[in-house]
Amino acid sequence: MDIVVEHVRKTFGSGDKSEVLALDDVSHRFGSQKITCLLGPSGCGKSTLIQIIGGIEDATSGRIRIEDPARSGGTTKLGAESVMMWQGLNLFPWRSVIDNVAFGPQMHGVGKAQRYARATELLASVGLRGFEQHMPAQLSGGMRQRVALARALIMERPIMLMDEPFGALDAQTKIVMQEELLRIFDRTKKTILFVTHAIEEAILLGDEVLVMTARPGRIKEIIKVDLPRPRGLDILGSPEFAALFDRAFHLIRDEVTRAMREQEEAVRA
Amino acid sequence: MMARRPSTLMIWAERILPALSVVLFVLAWEAMVWIREIPPIFLPAPSSIARYLWRMIADGSMEYHVLITFLRIMGGFLIAAVTGIALGVLMGMSRLVSRIADLWIAALYPLPKISLIPLLIIWLGTGESYKLVISAITAFFPIVMSTYSGIRQADSGLIKAARDLGANRRQVQWHVVLPCAIPSIFSGLQLGMGVTIILVVAAEMIGGSSQSGMGYLLISAGQVMETEKVFAALIVLAVMGAVIIKSQQWLDRKIAPWAASAQ
Numbered sequence: 123m124d125i126v127v128e129h130v131r132k133t134f135g136s137g138d139k140s141e142v143l144a145l146d147d148v149s150h151r152f153g154s155q156k157i158t159c160l161l162g163p164s165g166c167g168k169s170t171l172i173q174i175i176g177g178i179e180d181a182t183s184g185r186i187r188i189e190d191p192a193r194s195g196g197t198t199k200l201g202a203e204s205v206m207m208w209q210g211l212n213l214f215p216w217r218s219v220i221d222n223v224a225f226g227p228q229m230h231g232v233g234k235a236q237r238y239a240r241a242t243e244l245l246a247s248v249g250l251r252g253f254e255q256h257m258p259a260q261l262s263g264g265m266r267q268r269v270a271l272a273r274a275l276i277m278e279r280p281i282m283l284m285d286e287p288f289g290a291l292d293a294q295t296k297i298v299m300q301e302e303l304l305r306i307f308d309r310t311k312k313t314i315l316f317v318t319h320a321i322e323e324a325i326l327l328g329d330e331v332l333v334m335t336a337r338p339g340r341i342k343e344i345i346k347v348d349l350p351r352p353r354g355l356d357i358l359g360s361p362e363f364a365a366l367f368d369r370a371f372h373l374i375r376d377e378v379t380r381a382m383r384e385q386e387e388a389v390r391a
Numbered sequence: 392m393m394a395r396r397p398s399t400l401m402i403w404a405e406r407i408l409p410a411l412s413v414v415l416f417v418l419a420w421e422a423m424v425w426i427r428e429i430p431p432i433f434l435p436a437p438s439s440i441a442r443y444l445w446r447m448i449a450d451g452s453m454e455y456h457v458l459i460t461f462l463r464i465m466g467g468f469l470i471a472a473v474t475g476i477a478l479g480v481l482m483g484m485s486r487l488v489s490r491i492a493d494l495w496i497a498a499l500y501p502l503p504k505i506s507l508i509p510l511l512i513i514w515l516g517t518g519e520s521y522k523l524v525i526s527a528i529t530a531f532f533p534i535v536m537s538t539y540s541g542i543r544q545a546d547s548g549l550i551k552a553a554r555d556l557g558a559n560r561r562q563v564q565w566h567v568v569l570p571c572a573i574p575s576i577f578s579g580l581q582l583g584m585g586v587t588i589i590l591v592v593a594a595e596m597i598g599g600s601s602q603s604g605m606g607y608l609l610i611s612a613g614q615v616m617e618t619e620k621v622f623a624a625l626i627v628l629a630v631m632g633a634v635i636i637k638s639q640q641w642l643d644r645k646i647a648p649w650a651a652s653a654q
């Protein structure tokens with residue numbers, strides 16, 4: 123199930139002064155059963171792009187198709203095949219862990235026994251057995267992350283849209299979660315779009331890394347990551363990894379310095 | 392950072408001094424009344440207030456007035472809560488309703504509700520309905536406005552997340568927007584409870600036809616200069632108010648424990 127993005131533009135706000143061009147002419151084919159990482163300085167439109175792909179925001183212009191080879195020439199409605207894991211998680215604070223995970227099935231009318239059984243299974247698979255009745259506020263950051271992951275997984279959508287899901291975690295927890303995601307990917311072969319501003323994370327996880335320009339966001343360069351799978355953290359020490367890191371690092375540094383220079387000029391003007 | 396560890400002495404002082412200050416105050420009051428020979432009509436001694444209080448409790452009259460006032464407070468509060476939350480929710484969910492209601496609220500909110508008393512007495516007399524209506528009207532406004540703003544300020548991230556997980560419009564309203572508004576609704580209800588207590592007592596003082604309730608007790612004791620009774624009623628009223636407000640806060644935390652940390 124490829125995601126085909128064609129000439130997508132997005133502006134926020136209207137009226138000449140307050141208008142913000144967030145995305146400018148973004149085109150890309152996101153490969154089926156691949157992890158594609160969106161890498162770019164903050165404010166470059168990564169969240170905007172992933173939300174447009176998820177059918178949560180509308181593009182100002184351009185087209186997005188989800189191509190389903192199983193259906194003859196069929197495309198499906200945006201959002202119907204994907205589920206989002208949010209930057210900031212967006213867990214429902216008034217719902218227990220299990221009711222957060224079971225939210226999607228509940229909205230689709232799945233009975234209580236059935237949705238709880240499935241949610242319990244998924245919670246166990248992400249290492250949260252015994253925490254079903256806890257409230258999100260009672261959990262650590264890493265555990266909340268797992269709840270959000272389970273809440274997305276229960277939807278059984280072929281496409282997972284992940285917006286800096288591990289951004290707020292401490293280094294150790296982050297490593298554990300990255301390995302977990304890699305395991306889930308190797309097992310379920312979902313199509314994953316993964317937004318991050320961490321170069322290391324993008325290369326560790328991705329088959330492809332889209333380096334984006336600072337605002338307005340465009341795709342600056344596509345880095346193919348041919349590191350073998352299944353991947354573990356041991357590849358972080360390999361020379362191939364170092365070379366890819368170096369390339370991405372220079373691209374990002376160019377973008378950040380360019381953005382800073384433009385900002386300075388804007389302030390001076 | 393260095394946290395200064397409080398000494399054992401300070402810990403004991405913090406525990407004991409508040410209560411001790413009350414005891415000292417009462418003793419000083421008692422002593423002053425006896426020494427200066429202040430007439431009880433002007434300022435009765437705590438001991439004689441206590442005697443009066445005890446007598447009124449023993450003959451059941453205090454309980455009677457407390458119960459009556461309590462029921463009126465609950466009645467006015469419930470009417471205000473149901474109508475206030477209902478209108479607030481409607482306003483939050485319909486632009487048209489909010490546009491219409493906004494105008495009325497803007498016009499009526501600044502009016503001191505107590506100034507409606509003469510009109511209400513003309514229309515309703517001085518019976519129960521007048522007391523319910525004046526307290527309900529007063530409590531209605533903070534409840535509507537808190538409910539409305541709670542709904543308006545519902546977390547857009549949570550709404551988007553719910554939609555992404557397949558919730559339709561109605562499900563979003565019920566499962567996300569409404570729970571998001573709960574902390575705000577509760578704080579509106581607490582404000583509403585506070586003004587309901589004030590207005591019920593005030594209405595009992597002004598419209599005396601039913602001859603019952605704490606407000607009636609206060610005004611009738613005051614008119615015949617039974618100052619001990621006035622003090623006894625004030626003490627009971629203060630305790631009653633505190634108990635109602637504390638129980639409400641306790642209930643709120645019980646119903647929505649997440650809201651306490653969200654506020």
Ligand SMILES: Nc1ncnc2c1ncn2[C@@H]1O[C@H](COP(=O)(O)OP(=O)(O)O)[C@@H](O)[C@H]1O
Nearest residue numbers: 134135142144163164165166167168169170171
């Ligand atoms: N709802 C919005 N209204 C106005 N501007 C927005 C909105 N959402 C995002 N933006 C702007 O669009 C740009 C891209 O935002 P975003 O996609 O969140 O960036 P990123 O996720 O890469 O940090 C930013 O400059 C941001 O200020």
Ligand SMILES: [Mg+2]
Nearest residue numbers: 168169170209
């Ligand atoms: Mg973002």
